Amino acid sequence: MTRRIAIVGGGLSGLVAAHECSKLSDASITVFESAERFGGKISSSPLGASIVDDGADAFLLRTSAGSDLCQELGIGELRSPATHHAGVWANDAIQPMPDGLVLGVPARVEALRSSNILSEEGIERACAEPTLDVDPVLHDCSIGALVAERFGREVADRITAPLLGGIAAGNLYSMSLWATVPVLAAAARTPGAWSQNLSRSLPVANGTPSPAFGAPRGGMSALIERLIEALQARGVELLTGHPCAELPEADRVILTTPAWESARLLAASAPLAAALLGQIRHASMAFIGLAYPPGTATPDPTSSGFLVPRTANRSITAASWSSQKWPHLGQELIVRASIGHIDAPDALGGSDEDLVAQARADLADMAGLSATPVDARVRRYPRSFPQFDVGHLDRITELRHHLRVEAPTVSLCGMAVQGVGIPACIEQAQTAARQASTE
Structure with missing residues (x-):
């Protein structure tokens, strides 16, 4: 009988896990995604005259997991941001870091x-x-x-x-x-x-610093598209619009969902593991994209944007001059602002129009961007950013112990487990896939 591997969650971690399983095993592999599209927080959409990443627009190059995967998928020619310095709001002005x-x-x-x-x-x-x-x-x-x-x-x-x-x-x-x-x-x-x-981690003086971030030339969505193409070519079953009411029946299951969703799926079969997963807090955040008319001056032509400390009591936590970071985006000034963090649970309570108004007000006051945008969009990510509170690794070690005892055929990976950043999520997913394929 053909071995079955079920992967719950079709974000980056789930797709990478399926990709690795398909290379290592001749098992029947199915990916279950509750949304109508794959990719999770990685997506892109029109903003003004450009196609702009909705969430992450690059990944760290400190480790090679992201670049290695892109190379394997045939999109190894990466572009890096044209600007490398950011500012921070201090003393009532944007100051260089x-x-x-x-x-x-x-x-x-x-x-x-x-x-x-x-x-x-x-x-x-x-x-x-x-x-x-x-x-x-x-x-x-x-x-x-x-x-x-x-x-x-x-x-x-x-x-x-x-x-x-x-x-x-x-x-x-x-x-x-x-x-x-x-x-x-x-x-x-x-x-x-x-x-x-x-x-010792700093670039060598007088040397040419290596880029810190990179992204496929087609944007981060190209990574998702190439993964889907590779999985389809290998006969992996990809199901969107398929939420799981319970753990799927399979010889091995890999959960890549947020901790609170994985806790729900494990509650009946692995209550101790589920309880620990349920303790992981998640923050909500929204990215507000604004396209200003061609010719609108970038507030700081040498930086990639600026950060906002909590002590400033502003709505936005950061703003990125996307069209300055990524010159291919065209003539409009594209700005992405962030709203929401773990200590502001009600920050996303307003309508999309409210969030756009808040971002515009802060950008006008802090960066002098008073022009009227020609386009705006809001992307919300509710309960999507897990918090690695003090003692997190010990809790994960205990969680994995309980999981081996209570549900030995289930593996966990994803941002909530130990995956700060895209390369970490890729590495975790590949590890979980190797376990599911060989054990």
Whole structure:
């Protein structure tokens, strides 16, 4: 009898898992997707005269998982953003982010002296970090607590939080150091000053820096399209509009759904695992796309956009000058603003028109964008951004133990498990597929 593998969830993780299974096994593979399209948070749609990514518009190149998959699918020629620097709202203006940061944590503290983000006291506090007598960090803690302890609260709130908090709409003072950013965790575990350990991750001086981000030349949707084409060519059954009321009947099941949905599916057969999944919080976020008329000046022609700290009490948490990052988008000024985070559960309560109005008001006041857009769109992602709270990796270890005992034929992967960013989701999905195909 032919072995059956069922994959629940047709976002990137589900499609990658199916792709890997189809290479490793001659099993009958079915992907169940509740929506009417595959891709999850990766999609694109018209905005003004361009086709613009709705969600993620690139992936990190620090690891090769994303670029390797694109290469395998025949879309290995990547484009990188034309602008690499971002700003942050501070002192009632958009200020350039200081040089020498590793994901918002200073690796060259002296570079903070030339920024206009911190107070004089904040600069002196941060610059004292290399002289602190500290021990290696051997236990998980919040990123916010550690940054504040080492560099001062101003660095945590004004620099690190806007950048890292925007990754998953999270709260820096709840985010797990171990689970969220491995490069920061590795440097904190190493004896010596955190900044000096992190400085080894910076590009070599006078060298040509490698691009930090990349995307297929056809946009992120090209990755989904090529995965679907490859799966169809291999005879994988792809079902949209098929929500699962319960775990599908199969020899192996891979769940790639949000934690709260996986918890529902596992409640009857794996209650202990389901309970742990149910503890993972999820934030909601919306991306508001605005197309301004051709000729509208970019507020800062040298940056890719700006971040907004929570302390600013604004609606938007970030704004990206998409047409400046990606010059192929054409003559209109394309801006994408983000609204929503874990501490603002009601931020998306208004209509699409309300969210557009909020974004336009903030952009006019903060960036001087007072022109009337020729087009606007809103993409909502309710309960879609899992929070890696302190202790997350320990909970995942316990969860996997319970799953092996209660439901040994079920595997988990996806953003909620250990997948901050697209490359991490790809790696997890490939690992889950190898387990399902060989065990």
